[in-house]
Amino acid sequence: MKIETLKREWVGNIRGDVLAGMVVALALIPEAIAFSIIAGVDPMVGLYASFCIAIVISIVGGRPGMISAATGAMALLMVTLIAEHGLQYLLAATILTGVIQILFGVFKLSRVMKFVPRSVMVGFVNALAILIFQAQLTHFVGETWIMYALVALTLAIIYIFPRVTKAVPSTLVAIIIITSITIFGNIDSKTVGDLGNLTQQLPVFLIPSIPFNLETLMIILPYSLSLAIVGLTETLLTANIVDDMTDTESNKNRESRGQGIANIVAGFFGGMAGCAMIGQSGINVKSGGRGRLSTFIAGVFLMILIIVLGDLLVQIPMAALVGVMFMVSIGTFDWSSLTNLHKLPKTDAVVMLTTVAIVLVTHDLSKGVLAGVLLSAIFFAAKISKVKVTDELVHESTKRIYYVHGQLFFASVNDFVKKFAYVDSVREVEIDLSNAHLWDDSAIGALDKIEMKFEQNNIQIIYSGLNKDSARLKNKIGGLSKASGH
Amino acid sequence: MFEKIVLASDGSEHSLRSTTHAIELAEKFNGTIDVVYVVDGQTAKSDVLHNNGKLEIAKKRHEKMKPVVDLLERSDVEYSIHILHGEAGPTIVEFTNENGFDCVVIGSRGLNDLQTFILGSVSHKVAKRVNCPVLIVK
Numbered sequence A: 001m002k003i004e005t006l007k008r009e010w011v012g013n014i015r016g017d018v019l020a021g022m023v024v025a026l027a028l029i030p031e032a033i034a035f036s037i038i039a040g041v042d043p044m045v046g047l048y049a050s051f052c053i054a055i056v057i058s059i060v061g062g063r064p065g066m067i068s069a070a071t072g073a074m075a076l077l078m079v080t081l082i083a084e085h086g087l088q089y090l091l092a093a094t095i096l097t098g099v100i101q102i103l104f105g106v107f108k109l110s111r112v113m114k115f116v117p118r119s120v121m122v123g124f125v126n127a128l129a130i131l132i133f134q135a136q137l138t139h140f141v142g143e144t145w146i147m148y149a150l151v152a153l154t155l156a157i158i159y160i161f162p163r164v165t166k167a168v169p170s171t172l173v174a175i176i177i178i179t180s181i182t183i184f185g186n187i188d189s190k191t192v193g194d195l196g197n198l199t200q201q202l203p204v205f206l207i208p209s210i211p212f213n214l215e216t217l218m219i220i221l222p223y224s225l226s227l228a229i230v231g232l233t234e235t236l237l238t239a240n241i242v243d244d245m246t247d248t249e250s251n252k253n254r255e256s257r258g259q260g261i262a263n264i265v266a267g268f269f270g271g272m273a274g275c276a277m278i279g280q281s282g283i284n285v286k287s288g289g290r291g292r293l294s295t296f297i298a299g300v301f302l303m304i305l306i307i308v309l310g311d312l313l314v315q316i317p318m319a320a321l322v323g324v325m326f327m328v329s330i331g332t333f334d335w336s337s338l339t340n341l342h343k344l345p346k347t348d349a350v351v352m353l354t355t356v357a358i359v360l361v362t363h364d365l366s367k368g369v370l371a372g373v374l375l376s377a378i379f380f381a382a383k384i385s386k387v388k389v390t391d392e393l394v395h396e397s398t399k400r401i402y403y404v405h406g407q408l409f410f411a412s413v414n415d416f417v418k419k420f421a422y423v424d425s426v427r428e429v430e431i432d433l434s435n436a437h438l439w440d441d442s443a444i445g446a447l448d449k450i451e452m453k454f455e456q457n458n459i460q461i462i463y464s465g466l467n468k469d470s471a472r473l474k475n476k477i478g479g480l481s482k483a484s485g486h
Numbered sequence B: 001m002f003e004k005i006v007l008a009s010d011g012s013e014h015s016l017r018s019t020t021h022a023i024e025l026a027e028k029f030n031g032t033i034d035v036v037y038v039v040d041g042q043t044a045k046s047d048v049l050h051n052n053g054k055l056e057i058a059k060k061r062h063e064k065m066k067p068v069v070d071l072l073e074r075s076d077v078e079y080s081i082h083i084l085h086g087e088a089g090p091t092i093v094e095f096t097n098e099n100g101f102d103c104v105v106i107g108s109r110g111l112n113d114l115q116t117f118i119l120g121s122v123s124h125k126v127a128k129r130v131n132c133p134v135l136i137v138k
Helices: A003-011 A014-039 A043-060 A072-085 A087-106 A109-115 A118-140 A145-163 A170-184 A214-246 A252-268 A278-286 A292-313 A318-332 A346-362 A365-384 A413-417 A441-456 A468-477 B013-029 B041-050 B053-064 B066-074 B088-098 B113-119 B122-129
Strands: A388-394 A399-408 A428-438 A460-464 B004-008 B032-039 B078-085 B103-107 B134-137
Touching: A003 A292, A014 A043, A014 A072, A014 A170, A014 A278, A014 A292, A014 A318, A043 A087, A043 A252, A043 A292, A072 A087, A072 A118, A072 A214, A072 A318, A072 A365, A087 A109, A087 A214, A087 A252, A109 A214, A109 A252, A118 A145, A118 A214, A118 A318, A118 A346, A118 A365, A118 B041, A145 A170, A145 A318, A170 A318, A214 A252, A214 A278, A214 A365, A214 B041, A214 B053, A214 B078, A278 A292, A278 A318, A278 B041, A346 A365, A399 A413, A399 A441, A413 A441, A428 A441, A428 A468, A441 A460, A441 A468, B004 B013, B004 B088, B013 B032, B013 B066, B013 B103, B013 B134, B032 B041, B032 B053, B032 B066, B032 B088, B041 B053, B053 B066, B053 B078, B078 B088, B088 B103, B088 B122, B103 B122, B122 B134
Parallel strands: A399 A428, A428 A460, B004 B032, B004 B103, B032 B078, B103 B134
Antiparallel strands: A388 A399
């Protein structure tokens, strides 16, 4: 890489990057803790992950100024793995996720993202928002009105405080106020400390203590695959949003590879898998962060805060975190998709709703994405498999010309073959294919079949107007199916 | 007096009123109009979500500005369109102050009451911090 680029990305915007990085670090703390609690691990796992991923991605990522750390989308995928097999398996799965993502980057598979339709992406963020919201509801079980009041107060502060100043993240202000209220008011409310431990030390390098055998691999592989897919989906979506917000370009393959390296490092240092964050990246850009330095500072400052504030962090009431998570959920949901639902093409709306439904049932975002992609592929095939055939009689009713409009391939040939009158009084038939395209051997097979049927009725048939590609395909495999007697 | 005019607009029906006023002003003073449409973070997110790729996004945004462009085309005023990124208020202020404009024309509405309560009104922010006269169209 050129020295100039390196210089611009690291020290081109020092003041803005340092300030924005610090703001992001402050905003990251409650989220990293809350996402750990969603996953069912100690808050340290999310905090270490956020520290490692932010630092590593700032160096090896492909989108300067984007923030990656522990995220809700990833945390939601880990729940059963942790419940059934424990933390060590999660760390191993995190490392394997990284390996898979590096392969994605090396084989330049970010291009595949183009095949994830917009309606699936909208379904993805909406399902994610609903799941994060749902995950908070358990914290209300058995709680008194105090919990509800504190959550409401948290939300009020989060949404109204920005009117006073935007220099400090309002989530942080809410956390500080609510924590002070419970500490000084002696209010008995569940805290972060009740749900897990928080140690004030730097992460250390550890190899996950799991049996290294095929059985272990088979346990973690499905989780790692899901994590890799979901992580890259959210990362590349976030990269596109940051590209647009800053009016600049980014290297998506380098980013995929970078996410992989970051997750491997996180796994070895006791962190859970993460990915890019839409909300935090937005905060970074809005606070003036543009370069790699902003992400780096976010990671470093986060670690400093943990070491300095560890004692206080465990005293944060869950009510405050639940409030922050509600805000994350509201911010993640694509509200315009609700107001525009009736304006969308019906198939798009169905794809979006199906993606959401599958995720809500399986609690697995990757399954929703796969189902959505599959469904829209089917809809697409259905849409383009509509072939129109019109005809006219010429030469004093001795010849009929058929005009074919559309795409001929495996999904469209069945109906296509039925569109001709094989028993006819004409002597000659011409099939004009100048507005059609032949795509596969099914199309060629269909043409052979049509030819045969007409010949059986003693009608001469010619094909005309084949475009170059179609003609080449027909010459290559045409006549085979007829010769073999089908 | 008002020769270099900034017109802040999001292509909405309400901003068309500001457009007609800006045109009248420009015609009177033989001035030019620079239309500014600011894409904020929320809009960037939903535009990226709902469109395939950069070209489609750019096309959609230009389409959004089309009613404004149509009005300007019908007048004889020289104009240009700028699509900027950031928070609406500060971005309009920065663009205006840095390029030495003589006047900003901006609509008073756009957001609903709740949004105005939480975010504050853009026109108010612009009027407070811009270095030239501001015409707020009701």
